[in-house]
Amino acid sequence: MTETVALAHNDPYALGHGHGLAVGHGGGGPASKRIIVGYGFWIFLLSDIVMFSALFATYAVLVERTAGGPSGRELFDLRGAAAETAFLLLSSFACGLASIAAAARSARWYYIAMAATCVLGLGFLALEISEFARFVSDGDGPTRSAFLSAFFTLVGCHGLHVSAGILWLLTMVAQVFAKGFRADIMRRLLCFALFWHALDIIWVGLFTVVYLMGVYV
Amino acid sequence: MSDAQAHDPSIEEFDTAPGDEHLDGSGVAQGVIGYLVGLVLAALLTVVSFLLPAANLVWPPSIPVALIVLAIAQMGVHLVFFIHITTGPDNTNNVMALAFGVLIVFLVIGGSLWIMSNMNHNMAPMSGTMQMGP
Known part of the structure; x- marks a missing residue:
């Protein structure tokens, strides 16, 4: 004693x-390891957000440099942007439900929620790709003006993050299928959920600054 | 280190990772309600963002400020209800990291806009024409 x-x-x-x-x-x-892993990934996400802030600053500086080409007001379709926003927000919600299902160790609800997250994320990507294809086929690709270069860089970088997120999502479904809700898998799930929610936060800034302010301001 | 200690809520609730869930199978409804509240608030702010500028409700020059305020409010909703950033003792690390990130974001965006608008102002006769020489 x-x-x-x-x-x-x-x-x-x-x-x-x-x-x-x-x-x-x-x-x-x-x-515990889970808290340290979450904290480390949170710092990575914040550094990712800082990188996006540089792209936002570039876009804001170049938004009026249209070189005689179309401006955002002529290009952007707000209904498309609203649909993309709805897809990504619902996807973030479904991802939250997947976290709850995993915490409650319910494999069936985990798969259902992850499938919903995946489908909604793919819907977002499909809308964004069709928008990009429309711009490029109209001759308004990234080489048209400094404004469009900045637009494609900023929105495309977010789109690449979503694509990477969907690959990660499929990996997490496969890992849970193969290994179950082990402690290490749960830590990866925590990081994936953080990543997916952070993408939605960046999209909030994106639809406000690029689409709404591009059309109305 | 026993199970009783590990599941003592008074201990666990102070020690969280960002995005952490505290569910042992009984708190599922509570968790779903949390995400539902976040979804409803975020959807509301999004709808207001999309409808406000077109609705002729506010003084037009205030629209950019209104949109930015709505966006920051929605980011706050996401942080609280989806990422679960709290004011609990062991969330201090997460909040401090977030505060530093926000500081850098404002410096980068605000600083860039400030410097570039100054430069544009100083070079006003040059803009648009881009003609050099006599």
Whole structure:
């Protein structure tokens, strides 16, 4: 008993002996692996958002440099943008339901929610690709003007993130199918859900700055 | 380290990763309601964003500010209801990282716009014509 007390005295936070005992502010030792993984991925997402902020700044600076070509007001179809927004928001919601299903260890609801997330994400991508194809076939591709270069870079970069997210989504479905809701798989799911929700946050800035302000301001 | 300690809610609720769910099978309805509230709020803000500028309801020069405020509000809704950023003790790290990210985002976007509008202002006679020399 005396020995334990002495140990606790030398090591009041039980460093290296955490897991389930943390009570905030570092008390109780280091956080669990899940919390450290989530924190690390959160920092990656924030750095990704900082990268997008540079693309947003580029777009905002170049938005009026149309080189005699079409402006956003002439190009953008707000109904298309609204449909894309609806797809991505519902997809984010479905992803949240998949997180809940995984936390409750319900494989069936997890697959259903992930399938919904995937279909809605693909719907978003299909709309975006058809919009890009329409612009390019009308001669308004990324080489037309500085405005369109910035537009395709910003919106295309978000579209690439969504595409990568869908590949990751399919990987997570396969991993749960093959390995079940193991602790390491659950940590990857946490990161995937964070990634998918962050994409929706970036899209909020995107439809506001690019589409709504492009048409109305 | 026993199961009783691991499942003590008073311990677990202080220690969360961003996006973490606290479900042991009984809190499913609570979790779904959380996401539903987020969905409804986000959808409401989106609909207002899309309808407000066309509705002739507000003074036209205020529309950009209104749109940006609506967008920031919706980002807040996503952070709270979907990413589960909270003010709990061990979420401090996540909030601090977020605050630093937001600072950099405002510096990059605001700084770029500020500098470029100054340059455009100083070069006003040049813009549009792009004619050099005499």
